[in-house]
Amino acid sequence: METQKQLTIGLFGFGVVGEGLYKVLNQTPSLNATIKKVCIKNYGKKRDAPASLFTTEKEELLNDRDINVIVEVIDDTEAAFDIVSTAMKNGKDVVSASKKMIAEYFTELLALQKETGKSLLYEAAACASIPVIRNLEEYYDYDLLQSVRAIVNGSTNYMLTKIIDEGLDFKQALLQAQQLGFAESNPTLDVEGYDAVNKWAFLLTHAYGIVEKTDALLFNGIQNIHATDAVVANEKNQEIKLVAQAQKLKNGKVAAFVLPQFVNQNDHLAFVKNEYNGVVIESGFADKQFFYGKGAGSFPTASAVLSDISALRYEYKYEYKKLYHHQPHALSNDIFLRVYVSFDDISLIPKENFEWIEEWHAREERKYLVGIISVASLHGKNWWKENGVSLILLPEPVIEEIETRKLKQRSLELAGIVN
Amino acid sequence: METQKQLTIGLFGFGVVGEGLYKVLNQTPSLNATIKKVCIKNYGKKRDAPASLFTTEKEELLNDRDINVIVEVIDDTEAAFDIVSTAMKNGKDVVSASKKMIAEYFTELLALQKETGKSLLYEAAACASIPVIRNLEEYYDYDLLQSVRAIVNGSTNYMLTKIIDEGLDFKQALLQAQQLGFAESNPTLDVEGYDAVNKWAFLLTHAYGIVEKTDALLFNGIQNIHATDAVVANEKNQEIKLVAQAQKLKNGKVAAFVLPQFVNQNDHLAFVKNEYNGVVIESGFADKQFFYGKGAGSFPTASAVLSDISALRYEYKYEYKKLYHHQPHALSNDIFLRVYVSFDDISLIPKENFEWIEEWHAREERKYLVGIISVASLHGKNWWKENGVSLILLPEPVIEEIETRKLKQRSLELAGIVN
Numbered sequence: 001m002e003t004q005k006q007l008t009i010g011l012f013g014f015g016v017v018g019e020g021l022y023k024v025l026n027q028t029p030s031l032n033a034t035i036k037k038v039c040i041k042n043y044g045k046k047r048d049a050p051a052s053l054f055t056t057e058k059e060e061l062l063n064d065r066d067i068n069v070i071v072e073v074i075d076d077t078e079a080a081f082d083i084v085s086t087a088m089k090n091g092k093d094v095v096s097a098s099k100k101m102i103a104e105y106f107t108e109l110l111a112l113q114k115e116t117g118k119s120l121l122y123e124a125a126a127c128a129s130i131p132v133i134r135n136l137e138e139y140y141d142y143d144l145l146q147s148v149r150a151i152v153n154g155s156t157n158y159m160l161t162k163i164i165d166e167g168l169d170f171k172q173a174l175l176q177a178q179q180l181g182f183a184e185s186n187p188t189l190d191v192e193g194y195d196a197v198n199k200w201a202f203l204l205t206h207a208y209g210i211v212e213k214t215d216a217l218l219f220n221g222i223q224n225i226h227a228t229d230a231v232v233a234n235e236k237n238q239e240i241k242l243v244a245q246a247q248k249l250k251n252g253k254v255a256a257f258v259l260p261q262f263v264n265q266n267d268h269l270a271f272v273k274n275e276y277n278g279v280v281i282e283s284g285f286a287d288k289q290f291f292y293g294k295g296a297g298s299f300p301t302a303s304a305v306l307s308d309i310s311a312l313r314y315e316y317k318y319e320y321k322k323l324y325h326h327q328p329h330a331l332s333n334d335i336f337l338r339v340y341v342s343f344d345d346i347s348l349i350p351k352e353n354f355e356w357i358e359e360w361h362a363r364e365e366r367k368y369l370v371g372i373i374s375v376a377s378l379h380g381k382n383w384w385k386e387n388g389v390s391l392i393l394l395p396e397p398v399i400e401e402i403e404t405r406k407l408k409q410r411s412l413e414l415a416g417i418v419n
Numbered sequence: 420m421e422t423q424k425q426l427t428i429g430l431f432g433f434g435v436v437g438e439g440l441y442k443v444l445n446q447t448p449s450l451n452a453t454i455k456k457v458c459i460k461n462y463g464k465k466r467d468a469p470a471s472l473f474t475t476e477k478e479e480l481l482n483d484r485d486i487n488v489i490v491e492v493i494d495d496t497e498a499a500f501d502i503v504s505t506a507m508k509n510g511k512d513v514v515s516a517s518k519k520m521i522a523e524y525f526t527e528l529l530a531l532q533k534e535t536g537k538s539l540l541y542e543a544a545a546c547a548s549i550p551v552i553r554n555l556e557e558y559y560d561y562d563l564l565q566s567v568r569a570i571v572n573g574s575t576n577y578m579l580t581k582i583i584d585e586g587l588d589f590k591q592a593l594l595q596a597q598q599l600g601f602a603e604s605n606p607t608l609d610v611e612g613y614d615a616v617n618k619w620a621f622l623l624t625h626a627y628g629i630v631e632k633t634d635a636l637l638f639n640g641i642q643n644i645h646a647t648d649a650v651v652a653n654e655k656n657q658e659i660k661l662v663a664q665a666q667k668l669k670n671g672k673v674a675a676f677v678l679p680q681f682v683n684q685n686d687h688l689a690f691v692k693n694e695y696n697g698v699v700i701e702s703g704f705a706d707k708q709f710f711y712g713k714g715a716g717s718f719p720t721a722s723a724v725l726s727d728i729s730a731l732r733y734e735y736k737y738e739y740k741k742l743y744h745h746q747p748h749a750l751s752n753d754i755f756l757r758v759y760v761s762f763d764d765i766s767l768i769p770k771e772n773f774e775w776i777e778e779w780h781a782r783e784e785r786k787y788l789v790g791i792i793s794v795a796s797l798h799g800k801n802w803w804k805e806n807g808v809s810l811i812l813l814p815e816p817v818i819e820e821i822e823t824r825k826l827k828q829r830s831l832e833l834a835g836i837v838n
Contacts, residue, residue: 131558288712303702303704
């Protein structure tokens with residue numbers, strides 16, 4: 001038997017994830033990992049572990065030379081970055097589950113990894129238990145990824161399932177999600193797409209070597225999904241999903257966005273219901289793989305943290321192969337999208353921004369259109385995010401060769417087939 | 420940019436997989452991999468590549484010092500082993516897609532890897548494009564795997580889909596599978612479960628460190644699935660799948676088998692239709708992940724071979740962590756199974772071998788029973804594989820604590836609730 005590294009862990013946070021980890025590591029000596037000290041905010045709560053295990057002083061962990069791994073499962077973004085960066089500078093490997101922190105400080109964290117040579121693993125921050133980072137890094141370690149499409153936020157997917165499949169309205173769906181613990185009491189981060197785009201930003205680095213802030217990506221949440229949209233989805237036998245998508249273009253660049261999307265029943269993502277997450281990877285030879293698992297909750301998160309801890313025994317590090325070993329891809333917003341837009345008041349819709357409009361449903365109280373619009377004309381604009389306007393992508397929404405399409409559209413118009 | 424290893428490849432086989440690889444590697448210089456020479460059986464066919472690329476002399480590849488990687492995508496088991504072992508002894512890394520060869524020579528291949536220090540990768544041999552080996556090795560690199568359940572044979576899954584969901588009879592289903600190229604003209608290997616158990620044998624090593632020949636595993640194919648079985652499945656709104664299963668027991672050992680199984684609609688494996696494969700991994704914290712993709716065909720196979728080639732640029736090797744770095748698990752056949760058995764002639768069924776019988780359906784022309792039987796009493800026996808007897812596991816088929824169950828069953832009998 002080769003020697004594995006013995007891990008002595010300092011743990012930040014002792015909620016369900018932290019306590020679960022403590023128990024599993026205690027019961028599994030073969031993991032060669034012991035929690036030496038746990039840092040908590042305050043001693044108030046009664047905890048099912050020896051009192052001597054706990055401290056409220058972060059330095060007790062960060063300055064302990066015996067501790068070679070810091071595991072951080074806390075909620076506070078700034079505090080988490082402080083802990084993670086200090087730990088790495090102090091020569092410790094780190095496992096983190098803080099997606100917002102990873103996304104916001106990504107450039108700094110890349111630099112810290114280079115500078116310290118320490119490992120920072122954060123599989124739990126992406127799709128909880130689905131090993132998406134690990135597979136993008138290790139298995140799809142070439143530049144032949146055609147596309148990655150994913151549902152990365154469990155709360156909104158739970159709500160959409162209730163709205164589309166079970167006919168609940170938005171408020172009822174949100175209330176149910178909150179009651180089940182899938183959504184925070186302030187659900188803005190999830191519902192308005194911030195959580196999803198945070199994850200998508202750093203997954204783009206592992207998929208394509210793209211390092212961008214979230215504001216470079218077109219994104220929205222599900223806050224404007226209207227009962228009419230659900231009716232339309234059901235009529236077409238489609239689902240509405242909040243889809244994070246990245247797709248290689250003919251010019252070698254990558255288009256990426258996080259937007260609600262109608263998906264057909266034969267799309268793997270239609271299978272992803274309730275609080276689950278799913279990832280569809282289209283790789284070389286046009287072959288598709290689908291990864292599926294719980295995207296939120298304490299067990300899936302603890303499960304991913306455990307895999308990361310376990311990998312540290314073999315000194316595993318993300319190599320960021322697409323960024324450092326390949327020619328990284330550039331992000332492009334130079335594409336057009338096929339969109340559905342529903343609205344109450346036509347004057348809110350800048351029709352002149354559309355390349356062309358394919359469908360027009362104006363008879364009902366709530367109106368909608370289907371048209372082609374450039375990403376550039378959506379970027380930085382708010383008309384499609386506010387005043388009850390709901391923009392949803394159609395299946396296969398990306399159009400690259402707009403000129404060809406335009407000519408075709410024009411000839412159809414001239415022939416009187418469409419108008 | 421760190422330096423990647425430059426790969427100079429000798430390729431054995433130029434069918435659809437081999438030719439596809441040749442084209443992709445040619446079009447993708449960033450992969451740092453060039454095919455120097457291709458060994459084929461004979462020059463007969465016209466091929467879409469320069470004539471100077473081909474040879475019929477294997478030594479031209481195996482003895483070429485420039486060639487540092489041998490990729491082998493041929494059909495002949497003995498020839499494949501000869502090529503692979505010679506290549507490794509000659510200091511070359513190897514990528515193979517020959518599942519039968521990997522299974523039959525597994526012990527020898529383990530020894531060769533140790534002895535030569537060379538890498539042997541064979542992801543394409545397991546579930547084609549699903550990265551199951553890589554994830555079992557790298558992501559589930561601890562001993563907390565509760566179970567792995569999988570559909571690993573695309574041909575039989577295609578046939579079962581046609582039989583159960585579309586009402587075809589066995590012969591029609593087989594004919595369709597053959598017409599679509601999912602089954603060989605001699606389909607015994609697939610249909611009688613040999614292909615599935617071959618794959619399961621070496622996946623057990625990556626999952627649990629178990630190294631066993633296939634005859635240590637209870638297995639069967641789908642050759643005896645009867646129209647009555649399909650009717651029963653439909654009545655219960657269940658599917659029948661050929662499930663490869665491995666499950667950790669309370670005593671720390673692992674039960675493993677490949678048998679037809681009724682699965683409920685909420686089982687992830689029920690989602691796996693037609694020629695697809697799927698793997699459900701239950702890991703620490705009772706969390707489940709599902710991997711899904713095409714299990715057969717030239718594109719998925721080529722896709723997996725390409726990922727393996729790509730990984731060799733970073734000198735990737737299987738470490739067989741469960742075998743060498745952990746305490747390997749032992750295989751146990753000391754369990755009981757809940758089985759459905761349908762038959763025409765009751766005299767073929769050794770009723771005395773059952774612990775107890777829960778259901779008895781004798782009125783129809785084709786009869787069936789549901790009962791509890793030990794693996795030991797099935798092992799090495801043929802009554803349940805021949806003369807049209809069809810044995811199918813029920814959902815959650817494994818019973819460990821037979822004594823407790825027996826007592827409970829007896830008390831129910833005494834109470835007159837069952838008999």
